[in-house]
Structures are given as structure tokens and as C-alpha cells.
Amino acid sequence: MDIIDMLKVQSLHTYYGLSHILQGIDIDAVEGESIGIFGRNGAGKTTLLKTIAGWVRPSQGSLQWNGHALAEVAPDRVCRLGIGFIPEDRRIFPGLSVDENLHLGLMQARGISTADKKAAVDRMYKRFPKLAERRKQAGTTLSGGEQQMLAMARTIVARPRLLLIDEPTEGLAPMIVEDIFSLIGELKREGTTILLVEQNMAGALAATDRFYAIDRGRVILQGSSASNDDQQRLMEAIAV
Numbered sequence: 001m002d003i004i005d006m007l008k009v010q011s012l013h014t015y016y017g018l019s020h021i022l023q024g025i026d027i028d029a030v031e032g033e034s035i036g037i038f039g040r041n042g043a044g045k046t047t048l049l050k051t052i053a054g055w056v057r058p059s060q061g062s063l064q065w066n067g068h069a070l071a072e073v074a075p076d077r078v079c080r081l082g083i084g085f086i087p088e089d090r091r092i093f094p095g096l097s098v099d100e101n102l103h104l105g106l107m108q109a110r111g112i113s114t115a116d117k118k119a120a121v122d123r124m125y126k127r128f129p130k131l132a133e134r135r136k137q138a139g140t141t142l143s144g145g146e147q148q149m150l151a152m153a154r155t156i157v158a159r160p161r162l163l164l165i166d167e168p169t170e171g172l173a174p175m176i177v178e179d180i181f182s183l184i185g186e187l188k189r190e191g192t193t194i195l196l197v198e199q200n201m202a203g204a205l206a207a208t209d210r211f212y213a214i215d216r217g218r219v220i221l222q223g224s225s226a227s228n229d230d231q232q233r234l235m236e237a238i239a240v
Contacts, residue, residue: 006031006193007052007162012061014044014051021047023217024061029162034184034194036204036211036225039238044217045197046088049164052195053085054078065162079108084160088167088197090151094139098131098150101139105154124153127183145176152183162193169200181207205231213237 007029014022021044029035037045050056052063054075063070068081079085092101102121106112112120125132128149134142142150148168156163165184169177177200184207188194198204205211205225213221213234221237223230 006033006066007195008062008064009048009052010062012048012051012058012063014047014056014058016047016056021217022051022058025214025217025219027212027219027222029193029195031161031193032188032191033210034188034196034208036208037195037197037214038201038204038211038234039214043214045214046166047217048214049085049166049195049197050087052078053083053164055085076108079158079160082161083164084155084158084162085164086151086155086166086168088170090147092139092147092150092154097136097138098142099135101150101154102131102157105157109158120157120159124157128153145172145179148172148176148180152180156187156192160192162195163187164195166197167199168196169198169203177203201234 009025009027012022012025013020025044025048027035037048039045047056051058052070054070054073054077058071061071065081065083070078093104096104099121102124103117106117106120125135130146131149131153134146139147139150152168168180172180181203184194184196188207196204196208208225211223211225211234212219215238221233223233
């Protein structure tokens with residue numbers, strides 16, 4: 001089967017109040033491709049993901065996913081179109097158990113039987129054994145690494161075709177960081193299209209096919225994650 005364009009962002013502008021955050025962003029991603037999004041703090045990386053996810057409305061430009069225009073689509077509809085978003089602040093439900101959080105992740109999936117939901121949650125427990133051990137514990141009792149695992153599991157339980165991941169390893173222990181990047185690699189091999197915002201540049205480059213560098217709301221560089229020359233250009237482009 002021919003690879004088709006999955007995500008296409010053209011001339012995207014987004015504001016927060018009077019602040020012009022995204023200033024004509026152009027990016028694309030094809031099926032099964034993993035894309036790194038790099039830049040300094042405040043460059044617009046998180047805003048880009050939030051705009052794609054429907055959390056922020058763009059003021060101008062084209063945003064398409066498999067031919068669907070997303071610019072005016074509400075977040076719940078974006079989710080039902082097969083787009084999952086793992087935000088930097090995780091947003092798990094702290095008073096709910098691990099099991100309840102995972103089942104909430106399936107609420108946007110329509111037409112799934114009770115048996116299929118159970119099978120989906122069981123798959124997450126096989127993928128995240130630590131969560132299986134804590135399935136009845138409230139989110140507030142989990143460590144930072146476990147909360148990040150839960151945030152990821154709650155999103156991928158519904159098998160999104162496009163996954164937006166914002167700073168998944170920030171503040172985590174090296175062993176957990178390694179697990180997170182390993183999971184991202186597994187998801188890519190399974191055919192998930194991924195947009196990854198991450199400050200751990202070495203780990204993110206190893207987990208992605210291509211990258212975009214953003215500065216002041218504009219794409220200033222793109223390249224191959226495997227190219228040493230492109231990596232060097234990236235380091236120079238976003239050096240503080």
C-alpha cells in the first residue's frame with residue numbers, strides 16, 4: 001500500500017490573547033513516521049501540539065489530518081478522529097484509580113464492546129507491568145514516573161493513529177527515561193505516527209525519523225534525525 005500524507009500543517013498562526021505564538025508553521029508527517037519538534041522554551045512547540053489537538057484554535061492557516069480539516073474541530077472530535085495527546089502536565093485524574101483512568105481513556109472510542117475494553121486495558125497492563133501492580137491505587141499515590149506511564153497508557157489504550165507527546169521525560173529518573181523512549185520506539189514500529197516535543201535531544205533524535213526546529217513560532221530548520229550533519233545544524237540552531 002502506498003504511504004499517504006497523514007498530517008499536513010500549512011501557514012498555521014495561533015495567538016494567546018494578543019501574543020502571536022505560531023507565525024506561519026509548516027510541517028507534515030506521513031503514516032508511521034516519528035517527528036521530533038525542537039526549540040528553546042517559549043518557541044511554540046507545546047502550542048503547536050495543542051493546536052493540532054484542538055485545545056487551542058488557530059487564527060489562520062490549514063490543519064488537516066487524513067483529509068479532515070481540524071481548525072474548527074473540538075478536542076473530543078479530534079480524539080475520535082484517531083489523534084491522541086499526552087500533555088506535559090499529564091492530566092491524570094488523581095482521585096481515580098489506575099484502572100479507572102485507563103477506562104476513561106476508552107470513552108472516546110465508539111462501538112467498543114465491554115469485552116474489547118477489558119482486552120484493551122489488559123494489553124496496557126502487559127505493556128506497563130508497574131501499572132498492573134498498582135491498578136487499584138489512586139493517581140495521587142503514584143511516583144512521577146508511574147504517573148507519566150499512566151498518562152501514556154491512558155492515551156494509547158484507544159490505539160490512536162497519530163500521537164502527540166509533550167515533554168514525556170522531564171524530571172524523570174534515567175531508567176524511566178529509557179523506558180519512555182523504548183515505548184515510543186515500540187509505538188513507531190507498530191505504525192503509530194508520532195510528533196514528539198522533547199528536551200532530551202539525544203534520546204529524541206534516536207527515537208525519530210525527522211525533525212523540525214522552531215524559533216519564535218516559525219520553523220527555522222528541518223532535517224533527518226539520523227544525519228550527523230543535520231544534528232550539528234540543529235545544535236547550532238537552538239543553542240542558547
